Amino acid sequence: MKSFFNKQHQKLIADPMGDQNPITIQVLGICSALAITTQLENALVMTLAVIFVMTSASSIISILRNHIPNRIRIIVQLLVVASLVALVDQILKAFLPDASEQLSVFIGLIITNCIIMGRLEAFAMGNKLWDSFLDALGNAFGYGWILVAVAFVRELFGSGKLMGYEVPGFSYLYELGYMNNNLMILPPMALIVVGLIIWMQRSRNNDLIEEN
Amino acid sequence: MNKESNLYTFTFAIIMVLVVGTILAVTSEVLQPRKKQNAADKKMIDILSAIGVDATRSQAKEEYDKYIVDETIINNKGEIIDGLAFNIDVLFQYRDKTLSPDDFKYPFYTAEKDNQTYFIVPMAGTGLWGPVWGFVALEQDCNTVYGAAFDHKAETPGLGAEINTDIFEVPFRGKKIKNYLGEFVSIEVKKGGAEEGNLHQVDGITGGTITSDGVSDMLFNTLQIYDNYFSKVNNVNDTIIQSINSDNFNI
Numbered sequence: 001m002k003s004f005f006n007k008q009h010q011k012l013i014a015d016p017m018g019d020q021n022p023i024t025i026q027v028l029g030i031c032s033a034l035a036i037t038t039q040l041e042n043a044l045v046m047t048l049a050v051i052f053v054m055t056s057a058s059s060i061i062s063i064l065r066n067h068i069p070n071r072i073r074i075i076v077q078l079l080v081v082a083s084l085v086a087l088v089d090q091i092l093k094a095f096l097p098d099a100s101e102q103l104s105v106f107i108g109l110i111i112t113n114c115i116i117m118g119r120l121e122a123f124a125m126g127n128k129l130w131d132s133f134l135d136a137l138g139n140a141f142g143y144g145w146i147l148v149a150v151a152f153v154r155e156l157f158g159s160g161k162l163m164g165y166e167v168p169g170f171s172y173l174y175e176l177g178y179m180n181n182n183l184m185i186l187p188p189m190a191l192i193v194v195g196l197i198i199w200m201q202r203s204r205n206n207d208l209i210e211e212n
Numbered sequence: 213m214n215k216e217s218n219l220y221t222f223t224f225a226i227i228m229v230l231v232v233g234t235i236l237a238v239t240s241e242v243l244q245p246r247k248k249q250n251a252a253d254k255k256m257i258d259i260l261s262a263i264g265v266d267a268t269r270s271q272a273k274e275e276y277d278k279y280i281v282d283e284t285i286i287n288n289k290g291e292i293i294d295g296l297a298f299n300i301d302v303l304f305q306y307r308d309k310t311l312s313p314d315d316f317k318y319p320f321y322t323a324e325k326d327n328q329t330y331f332i333v334p335m336a337g338t339g340l341w342g343p344v345w346g347f348v349a350l351e352q353d354c355n356t357v358y359g360a361a362f363d364h365k366a367e368t369p370g371l372g373a374e375i376n377t378d379i380f381e382v383p384f385r386g387k388k389i390k391n392y393l394g395e396f397v398s399i400e401v402k403k404g405g406a407e408e409g410n411l412h413q414v415d416g417i418t419g420g421t422i423t424s425d426g427v428s429d430m431l432f433n434t435l436q437i438y439d440n441y442f443s444k445v446n447n448v449n450d451t452i453i454q455s456i457n458s459d460n461f462n463i
Contacts, residue, residue: 068224069224075225083235086236090243094243094246094247097253186370
C-alpha cells in the first residue's frame with residue numbers, strides 16, 4: 001500500500017512551487033499577476049481565493065471524473081469553476097466588502113485563470129482525489145507565492161507601505177530625499193518584477209533554459 | 213447506462229446545473245442582509261466624504277446619524293415628494309430607460325457640521341467605459357461648493373479614473389454654480405485647464421476628456437434641478453426677510 005504522503009506526493013506540491021511554476025515557467029495566469037499586485041493585501045486575498053477555488057474544483061472534478069461524459073467535460077469543468085468563483089465573490093462581498101471592491105472584476109476573472117482549467121483538464125480528470133488535491137494545492141501556492149513576492153516589491157517601493165501600513169524607517173529616507181517610485185504602481189513594473197524572478201530562477205537552474 | 217449516450221449526457225448536465233444553481237441561490241439569499249448592510253455603509257461613507265468627513269465602515273452609521281440631520285426628495289419640477297431619500301439609487305434610476313423624467317426622484321441630504329448647514333446632492337452620469345457618480349456638497353447659500361466626491365465603475369486607470377482622487381476633487385471647493393446675476397451656469401470640467409479665477413470651471417483630466425465631459429454633463433443636468441428647487445425656497449425666505457425688514461422700517 002502506498003503511503004499517505006510519499007515522494008510522489010511531495011513532488012506534486014514542490015514542482016509547481018519551483019521548477020514547474022505556473023507563472024514563471026509555464027507563463028499561465030499572468031494577467032491577474034499584473035493587475036492585482038499593487039498591494040500585498042489584495043495579492044493575499046487573491047491567493048486565498050485561488051487556493052480555495054483550485055483545490056475545491058480539482059477535488060470535485062476528480063471525484064466526478066469517471067462519471068463526466070467526455071463530450072461535455074470542458075463545460076462541466078467550467079461550470080464547477082464558475083460556481084466556486086461566484087461563491088467566493090458572494091462571500092467576499094458579504095464579509096470583506098473593501099477587498100471585494102478593490103478586486104472587483106478580478107475575482108470574476110479567476111474563472112479564466114488558465115492555471116485552474118489547465119490543471120483540471122491535465123491532472124484532475126485522470127487522477128485520484130488526494131493526488132488531484134495536492135496538485136491543485138501545489139499549483140495554487142506556486143501561483144500565490146509569485147503574486148505575494150511581486151506585490152511585496154511593488155507596494156514597498158511604490159507606496160512605501162506594506163499591507164497598507166507605513167514601513168518604519170521610511171520617514172527617515174523621505175527626509176533624505178527618497179521618493180516612492182510611482183512606476184512601481186503601474187502594470188509594466190509587475191511584468192518586469194516577474195521577469196526578474198524568472199531570470200533568478202533560470203540562472204540558478206540551467207535545465208530551465210530552452211535550447212534554441 | 214452508456215456513458216457516451218445522449219440521454220446520459222443530458223441527464224448529467226441537468227443534474228449538475230440543478231445542484232449548482234441551488235447552492236448558489238441559497239448562498240446568495242443567506243448573505244443578502246449582510247451585502248445590503250455593506251452597500252448602505254458604503255453609501256453613507258460616500259455621502260460623508262462630500263463634506264470632508266472620513267468615516268470607516270464600522271462607524272459609518274454612527275457618523276452619518278451625527279452629521280446628516282435631514283433627508284429630502286424632490287421631483288424635476290422642484291416639488292418635495294414623500295419617501296425615503298436614502299433608499300433612492302440615483303445611478304439605478306439614471307440607467308433605467310423605462311422611467312420618464314417626470315418619474316425621477318431627486319434626493320438630497322442636509323448636513324450640519326461645525327454649526328454650518330450643507331446640502332449634499334447625489335448625481336449619476338456616463339463616463340467613457342461605464343457609469344460615473346458622485347456627491348456634491350453645497351454651502352448654505354446653495355451656490356458655493358463645499359466639497360465634491362466622485363467615483364466611477366470602469367474608467368481608464370491613470371486617466372479618467374483620476375476623478376475619484378483629491379487632485380480632481382479638491383479644486384471644486386469654493387466654485388459657484390450660479391453667476392453673479394444669480395443665473396444657473398453649473399461647473400464645467402474644462403479640457404486644457406480652467407481659466408484663472410473662473411468660478412465655474414475646474415481642470416479637466418488630460419487624456420480623460422470623455423470622462424471629464426461626462427462629469428460636466430452630470431453636474432449640469434443634476435445641479436439645475438436642485439438649483440431650481442433651492443432658488444424657489446430661497447426666494448420665499450428672501451421675501452419673508454424683506455417684508456420683516458420693511459416692517460421694521462415702517463415702525
